[in-house]
Amino acid sequence: MDPVTVPQLTAALIGADRRRTARPALVEIVRAAAAPGDLLSRALASWETSPGDPFRAAELAELLAARAASRPGxxxxxxxxxxxATPRADDSVHANTLGGTARISGAVLQSRDIHGGVHIHSAEPAGPPRGPVxxxxxxxxxxxxxxxxxLRALEALRRETADGPAPAPLRVVISGPAGVGKTTLASHWLTGLAGNCPDGQLYTDLRGHSPTGGPAAPGEVLGQFLxxxxxxxxxxxxxxQAALWRSVTAGLRIAVLLDNALSAAQVRPLLPGSASSLVVVTSRRRLTGLVVDGAVFHHVEPLRPEAAVALLTSRVGAHRVGQEPEAxxxxxxxxxxxPLAVSVAAARMAARPRQSLTVMAAALDRDAGSRLEPLRAEGSGAVRTALDESYRTLPADVARAYRCLGTQPVTVFDSTVxxxxxGTSRAEAExxxxxxxxxxxxxxxxPDPVGGGERYRFHDLIRAHADDLAGREDSPADRDAAVRRVVDVYLAAATAAEALLTPSHRTLRRDYVFPPAHPVTFADSRAALQWLDGERLHLMAVLRAAAGREWHDAVWQLTDAMWPLFLRLRPYDLWTEAHGIGLDSACRAGDRTAEKRMLTSGGAGLRNDGRHDEAAEWFGxxxxxxRQDGDVRAEAQALHGLGQSLRLAGHLERAIPHLTRALELREEIGYRRGAALTRLVLGDIAQARGRPHEAVTLLTAAREALLAESDAYDAARALAFLGRAHARAHGDPAAAEELLHRAHEEFLAAGSVHWQARVLEFLxxxxxxxxxxxxAGDHYERSLALYAPVSSQDARRLAARLQSLHPGGPSRRNR
Incomplete structure (x- = not known):
């Protein structure tokens, strides 16, 4: 029997406020299943005293699902x-009730109330569509x-948790010295547990000891996981982000491998919200701070001598080892x-089948006191010794490639990078x-899921070795050139994506020190957006590296080229960080055009993130x-942004003069799309001021112009506002609903979850x-279900709308 999922329960709990019979029935079920004072009973009491609160509903749903996992009844x-209890679109006249034992879903006809022993079986309704596990x-x-x-010790820890009185997440910290094989051990163990994790197994490298770029920020990883x-x-x-991560994973049976962690603080926000989750953290440190999060600990020791010899034998062959067992x-x-040192040494010997193991042993013994002392202090002197010996035998071109790659800010790369x-051809790089x-x-x-090519990465110790060698053997100019060539590749690729996705934004110059010999190309806009999405963290790493080397033009140009990533995918943290860096570089470069672009694009990010006062300052x-430069187009852009920021902050009268002037300037210079966007905002303000006829005129003109400019996304926004204005201006709800449903379909096609929720709210x-x-309640609840995981502010507004549906009697939240 399949379990009731947390999302199903959450939606039903929210819907229970609309049905007088639904809430008491659940209270009886929960009280029978809960023990006095336990988490479940406390969650029930919290839900009863805070009706309509989606977060209380999600908490109760998670605990109910966990309790039901061990109780089929x-x-x-x-x-x-x-x-x-789940709201349906066609039950607004009467809320049907069922008594008895039943399992019903799918196409079922019911006429008012049914009582008795009813048994109707069908397929359960499908949950929201998801991509591959x-x-x-x-x-x-x-x-x-x-x-x-x-492996036996790890399994014992898992069984101990699984055999406990109640489901509980298992969090294991695997610690040990660098190169001891922590990641391989964790991956092997979790791979064998794939059947216990039907909802997925996630991996990330937290870069706790990365020689460049520093440790991964929790927000960076949460975006990847979500x-x-x-x-x-x-x-x-x-x-x-962490709250959304817990909501998304509530009730899921997943495993998460957090590799190469630096601290407990880095790990803590990444813990999922499911009692059925398994989290493994690997670190060179013991991370005892995670004990407060219920973590258990396992320390990995170096291989025993016989196991190390067995690993060496598997790599170089039993015949060679049998000839020289002592060596x-x-x-x-x-x-x-x-294991890392053994593997590197074995690979060196396998590449030279005629060399004796005795010679290799002598070489390792000779280099036992080699350099890179900071790594030696972390227990990896043996790795360094093996790496030195392997590097010494590389052909000159391969050795140079090793050093060049070790200096790069990106942790994963393909043959193009x-x-x-x-500075070679792709064939030579491969x-x-x-x-x-x-x-x-x-x-x-x-293989790369977007490009389809192979991808590569260094172990962090090997990367540190390569970077150290580059610092010793290459000139500063050569090292800078290797990094700048990669910066230019990313700049060219992001610019190509920008030209496909937001051609109207692609107006500023691009300067390349090393024009890419093998530029990245995209088949269509979908592929371009996929590349931006998949490379967002590498783009930010390249941006920071360029800023650190004071390549100011490259910094603001890369920030500008990333615009479609920010506009379409809305990673607000990266949006504001990148534009802060880009603005500083534009100022340092003395480029006024770039400075104005950074201010308006960055102001849009601050505005969309709800930081209206900061946005108004940037636009100002x-x-x-x-105005100092006599740049009319930039003046209109700043006025539009300033007016929109004031409107979103609730200052309607202050916003109108800025937007009116922006519209005049945009019409004067023939910027039709810009004029349409300003009319859209003025139409929204006209609605808010109780002038629906004026709003209809403005929004109709905006919609037509945006369609003519092939701006489907903003045209859908205009249609959504037009639907609301039409209802108020003409008193025709049916016609207004038709417009709003069309807008909803357009946002479904565009994949805009935020605007899907917004249109449902309008409905x-x-x-x-x-x-x-x-x-109204049905639409609000569907909107709330989309808003709740991503925006607490919007969710609270929708909960308040549900509360307001019955101001003269018992509220929907208290039924």
Whole structure:
């Protein structure tokens, strides 16, 4: 019997406020299942005293799902209750009720109330569509071994949690020295548990000891995880991101591998919200601070001598080891039992089949006191020794590629980036990449999901080794050139995506020190947006690296080229950070045009993030510069942004003069799309001021002009506002609803979750104004279900609208 899901329960709990019979029935079910004072009983009391609160509903739903997982009878009761309580579009006249035992879903006809032993079985309604189940764990070497005792210990920890009195998340910290094989051990263990994680297995490298770029920020990782589960609207604040992550994962059976963590604070926001989740954290530190989060700990020791020899044998062959067993044991000992060191040394020997193991042992022994002392202090001196010996035997071109790649700000790269870093052809880059993989200096990852090509990455110790060698053997000019070539590749690719996705924005110059010999191209706008989405973190890493080297023109130009990423996907944290960096660089470069662009584009990010006062300040600075320069188009842009910021802050009368002047200027210079966007905002303000006829005129003109300019997204926005204005101007709810439904379909096609929710809210307002409170409630609840995971502010507004549907009697929230 399939369980009732947390999203199903949450939707039903929200809908229970609309049905007099639904709430008491659930109270009886929960009280029978709860123990006095336990979490479930407390969540029930909280939900009863805060009706209509979506967050209380989500909390109760998660606890109910967890309790039902071990009680089939409770699952059946909840299934029946969900079917009776979930709002439907066609039950506004009468809320049907069912008594008895039933399991009903799908196409079912019911006429008013039914009581008795009713048994009707059908397929359950499908949940929201999701992409493929994420399976992100790194591949495990075929010769993995020597870790049986570690695997038994980890399994014992898992069974201890699984056998507890109630479901509880398992959080395991695997610690040990660098190169000891923590990641491989964790990946092997979790790969074997795939059947226990039907909802997915996630992986991220937290870069706790990365030589460049620094540790990953929790918000960076949360965005990656949320997108893996289909979230398209990621909040900007870390607290909201973490709350959304817990909501999305509530009730899911998933595993998460947080690799290479630096601190408990870095890990804590990334913990999922499901009692059925399994989180494994690997770190060189013990991270005892996670004990307060219920973590258990396992320390990984170096391989025993016999296991290290077995790993060496699997890599170089039993025949060679059998001929020189003592030398093999000496090599294993000099590698200190660290699998990474053994693997690097073995790859070196495998590449030279005629070289004896005795020679290799002597070389390792000779270099035991080699450099890179900071890594030696972390227990990786054996790795350094093995790396030095492997590097010494590389051909000159492969050695140079190793150093060039070690200096880069990106942690994962393909042959295009490698070719740029090395200043070679792609074919040459692919050859040296294969050589580096062959000697275990580079990891070959899964193919790129967007481009389809192979991707590569360094272990962080190997990357540190390569970067250190570059600092010793290459000139500063050569190192800067290797990084600048990669910056220019990313700038060119982002600019190509910008030209496809937002051609009207693609107006400022691009300067390349090294014009890419192999520019990235895109088949269509969809592929361009996918690339921007998948590369967003690398784009930010490249941006920060360019800023650190004071390549000011490259910084503001890359920020400008990333505009469609910010506009379409709304990563507000990256949007505001990038424009802060870009604005500083534009000022330092003394480029007034770039400074104005950074101010208006960055102001839009602040405005959309709800930081209206800061946005108004940025637009005001841009306006001042535009007037000083006599730049009419920039002046109109700043006025529009300033007016829109004031409107969103609730200052309607102050907004109108700015927008009116922006419209005049845009019409004077023939900027039709810009004029249409300003009319759209003025139409919205006219509605808010109670002037629906004026709003209809403005919005109709805006819609027609935006369609003529092939701006489908903003044309849909105009249609949504037009539907609301039409209802008020003509008193025709049916015609208004038709317009709003069309707008909803256009936003579904565009994939805009925020505007889908907004249009549903408009539909609810239209129904409420027409006196149909039941239909209004249905629309508000559907809107709330979209808003709740991504915007607490919007969710509270929708909850208040539900409360207001019955101001003269018992509220919907208290039924």
């Amino acid at each position: 409770l699952t059946e009761e909840l299934r029946l209750w969900v079917l009776a 994420p399976r992100q764990l790194l591949p495990v070497p075929a010769d993995f071994g020597g870790r049986d005792s570690d 997108r893996a589960f289909g979230s398209t609207h990621i909040p900007s604040g870390l607290d909201e 093999a044991r000496r090599v294993a000992a000099l590698c200190a039992g660290l 490698a070719a740029a870093a090395c 050859r040296v990449l294969d050589d580096l993989v062959e000697v275990n200096l580079l990891e070959d990852l899964t 600075r841009s306006l001042e510069l535009a 609810g307002q239209t129904a409420a104004e027409g006196g149909d409170t039941e239909k």
